[in-house]
Amino acid sequence: MGVKDVKPTRSELIELKKKIKLSQSGHKLLKMKRDGLILEFFEILGKAKDVRTELDAAYEDASRKIGIANAVDGTITVKSTAFALQNKPQIELESRNIMGVVVPKIESSSVKKNINERGYGILGTSAYTDEAADAYELLVEKIILAAEIETTMKKLLDDIEKTKRRVNALEFKVIPELQESMTFIRLRLEEMERENTFRLKRIKG
Amino acid sequence: MQLLQKFKRGNSRSRFTGHSNYAYTTARVRAMKSKILPNETYPRLMNMGIYEIARFIGESEYKEDVDELARQYEGADLIEHALNRNLAVTFTKLIKISEGELNYLISENLKQYDVWNIKTILRGKYCKASTEDILEAIVAAGSLSYTFLSELATKSNYEEVVSELENTEYYAILRNYNGTNLSEIENQLDKMYYAGLFATTGSSKSKDRKLFARFIRIGIDIKNLTTLFRLKKAGITDPDMMDLMVEGGLKLKISDIERMLPLSFEDFIAELSKYTYWEEISDVVSPDMVSLIDVESRLKKHRLKSAASFSNVYPLSIVPIMDYMLSKQNEVSNLRIIIRGKAANLSDELIREQLVI
Numbered sequence: 001m002g003v004k005d006v007k008p009t010r011s012e013l014i015e016l017k018k019k020i021k022l023s024q025s026g027h028k029l030l031k032m033k034r035d036g037l038i039l040e041f042f043e044i045l046g047k048a049k050d051v052r053t054e055l056d057a058a059y060e061d062a063s064r065k066i067g068i069a070n071a072v073d074g075t076i077t078v079k080s081t082a083f084a085l086q087n088k089p090q091i092e093l094e095s096r097n098i099m100g101v102v103v104p105k106i107e108s109s110s111v112k113k114n115i116n117e118r119g120y121g122i123l124g125t126s127a128y129t130d131e132a133a134d135a136y137e138l139l140v141e142k143i144i145l146a147a148e149i150e151t152t153m154k155k156l157l158d159d160i161e162k163t164k165r166r167v168n169a170l171e172f173k174v175i176p177e178l179q180e181s182m183t184f185i186r187l188r189l190e191e192m193e194r195e196n197t198f199r200l201k202r203i204k205g
Numbered sequence: 206m207q208l209l210q211k212f213k214r215g216n217s218r219s220r221f222t223g224h225s226n227y228a229y230t231t232a233r234v235r236a237m238k239s240k241i242l243p244n245e246t247y248p249r250l251m252n253m254g255i256y257e258i259a260r261f262i263g264e265s266e267y268k269e270d271v272d273e274l275a276r277q278y279e280g281a282d283l284i285e286h287a288l289n290r291n292l293a294v295t296f297t298k299l300i301k302i303s304e305g306e307l308n309y310l311i312s313e314n315l316k317q318y319d320v321w322n323i324k325t326i327l328r329g330k331y332c333k334a335s336t337e338d339i340l341e342a343i344v345a346a347g348s349l350s351y352t353f354l355s356e357l358a359t360k361s362n363y364e365e366v367v368s369e370l371e372n373t374e375y376y377a378i379l380r381n382y383n384g385t386n387l388s389e390i391e392n393q394l395d396k397m398y399y400a401g402l403f404a405t406t407g408s409s410k411s412k413d414r415k416l417f418a419r420f421i422r423i424g425i426d427i428k429n430l431t432t433l434f435r436l437k438k439a440g441i442t443d444p445d446m447m448d449l450m451v452e453g454g455l456k457l458k459i460s461d462i463e464r465m466l467p468l469s470f471e472d473f474i475a476e477l478s479k480y481t482y483w484e485e486i487s488d489v490v491s492p493d494m495v496s497l498i499d500v501e502s503r504l505k506k507h508r509l510k511s512a513a514s515f516s517n518v519y520p521l522s523i524v525p526i527m528d529y530m531l532s533k534q535n536e537v538s539n540l541r542i543i544i545r546g547k548a549a550n551l552s553d554e555l556i557r558e559q560l561v562i
Contacts, residue, residue, distance in 0.1 A: 067549025068498065071542045072559050075285055080321075080342040083328035084387055115439045119331075121391025122449055123399075123428070124324060127435055127497035 006181045008188035016182045023178060027170040034163040036099050041156045048149045055142040062135035069132040081129050086119030089140055101159045103152040108144045112137045225305035227521045233302055234529045237295070240266050241532050244562045247539055251557065255547050259284055262540060267291050281548040286341075288537045293318075293346040295533055299526070300348065310417075310523050313405045314530065318347035320394045322354050323375060330363040331387055349373075392449055399425055403453035413522030416515050420527060422455035423511055427504045429457050430482060434497050437470045456480055482507070499558070506561050509535055535561050 006012060069078050087110040094105040115122060115130055242265070250258055262284055263271040270287035278286050296315050303311050322343050329339035339358040345351035360366045367379045378393045403425065406418035429450050436446055450462050457480065465476055471492040477483055485507045489499035512531050515524060539560050546556035 063549070064551065067546065067551050068555070068559070070549060071545035071551065071556070072502075072538070074289070074541055075282070075545070076289065076325075076342040076344065079338070080325040080328055083325070083332045083334050083339075083342075084391070085332065086387070114441065115435060116388070116441060116446075119388055120328075121324070121388045121395060122432060122435065123392045123395035123451070124321065127431065127438075127501045130435055130439075131496060131498060 006185060008185045008192070010189065013182060013185045013189065016178055016185065020175060020178045020182065023170055023175050027167060027175065030163055030167045030170065033099055034160060034167055037101070037156055037160045037163060040098055041153065041160060044149060044153050044156065048153050051142065051146045051149050055146045058135070058139040058142045062139045065132040065135040069128040072128045073126055078129065078132065081120050081125055084120040087113070091144065098156065101155055103155050104148060106144050106148040108141065111140050225307040226303065227307055230303045230307055231521055231525055234526050238529045238532065241536055247543070247560055247562050250543050251553060255281065255544060258544050258547070262287070281544050284544045285541055288541055289344045292533060292537050293344050296346040296530065299530070307523060310405050311526065312348050313401050315347045316398050316401060318344055319349045320398045322347065322349060323370065324391050324394060326354070326357050326366055327363055327382065327387060327390070329358065330366060396451060399428065399451040413519035413524050416518065417523050417527065419455060420512055422453055424508060425451050426454040426457045426482065427508050429454055429462055431501055431504060433462065433465060433473065434500055437473050438497055442467045456482065502559055509561050
């Protein structure tokens with residue numbers, strides 16, 4: 001809203017004062033939200049770092065274990081055993097709210113299984129296959145956890161960016177412009193009052 | 206792996222009864238054993254890269270198999286499939302050249318491949334895998350021919366697979382398969398294999414058959430022991446798991462296993478120290494052990510060592526044939542461990558630990 005577009009009236013001045021007050025309180029709230037989100041982000045960042053490290057370790061372990069199983073039992077054994085998988089992992093997506101930001105909550109089931117629940121017979125398989133399956137189950141769990149935390153982090157980052165833009169817009173554009181308009185109206189009203197006084201004096205004279 | 210074989214291999218007239226050709230078969234086996242790679246080959250292979258190993262294998266006894274499969278596979282896959290193909294051809298040859306009781310003993314031993322192939326086909330049907338995928342996982346080294354197994358693999362569902370096997374001994378178990386109890390059926394098939402194997406030990410009083418029986422029973426002990434370790438590690442103490450135990454062990458009687466099953470992992474280890482197998486595994490077993498790989502590897506080595514120790518005692522018996530079969534399996538396993546281990550970037554130390562030399 002440019003200064004030229006403003007009508008220099010008293011009602012406009014009152015309206016502007018209200019808008020400035022609202023913008024200032026909005027600015028304060030958004031600043032608080034931004035700071036809160038940043039705090040939340042750093043908390044999740046720590047968790048994400050831990051989960052990423054765990055995920056990398058789980059991936060390395062799973063690769064090593066499947067390598068050993070492929071070498072000792074043979075890839076055809078591993079492949080055939082994988083055919084027997086009974087319950088495929090299920091994922092349920094829910095959402096939760098962090099300061100107005102909707103982030104996912106991923107619930108998983110049938111990921112970690114006991115050796116007698118995997119679908120293959122125990123007698124015809126070996127500890128190599130068990131350990132490879134264990135390692136991959138752990139890896140899937142870590143991937144699900146990492147997906148939840150990293151998506152939350154991304155959403156928080158997006159929202160922090162958005163909130164920061166809003167705070168800056170209010171702080172450096174909206175409020176100064178409103179204040180400028182208010183000053184303009186105030187000066188214009190004073191000027192009009194002076195003109196009025198002068199006009200009255202001239203009529204009297 | 207295109208083997209032109211009949212549905213059932215071997216000479217059915219001479220199976221179970223009749224004249225056994227021990228002299229002929231053991232002479233052939235001796236010749237075949239001379240082609241087994243000597244132990245000093247493995248350290249040399251360990252110093253080679255994947256392509257050098259592949260070339261070495263491609264120029265060895267496995268040349269024909271590598272050439273045959275080179276159009277379909279490459280790299281480590283080619284070598285592994287060539288090794289499996291060679292194993293199947295070799296064992297099939299043993300069934301074909303043997304007669305009478307000897308044929309029965311060899312066939313019973315190789316039924317592990319029939320059981321494996323049936324399980325693979327059922328698993329493939331269970332997860333709706335393609336026929337090609339199922340066929341890739343088949344090793345036709347038992348009595349059921351590749352042609353018959355590939356016909357089974359093309360069936361559209363498990364019911365058709367089971368009905369095709371109606372005339373086999375496996376049907377008694379397979380008819381109970383309802384599409385949901387695969388692990389139970391697999392365990393029963395494996396138990397059936399071990400029961401058949403134990404039955405081959407029979408009541409013969411000859412010294413060679415006693416040695417053979419001893420070897421089979423050590424194998425059963427090791428199977429029970431590894432199963433117990435896996436159950437204990439998973440924290441399973443359910444008495445119903447006794448169904449997984451195989452009867453006929455040498456040192457571990459069923460009553461011993463029954464006593465061990467409800468024990469905690471720590472108590473189980475303490476109890477195990479009373480048995481001779483403890484010497485083989487004592488330095489890799491502890492109550493807080495994370496992996497069972499070392500235990501399984503040690504027990505496997507122990508079984509092979511015990512077979513090798515008496516292989517030359519009775520030259521005209523099943524014993525040298527068993528020893529050859531194990532040596533061949535071991536050669537294939539060692540070559541696979543080296544090539545797959547190197548392909549998976551496993552450390553040389555880890556690969557060496559898994560080798561049975």
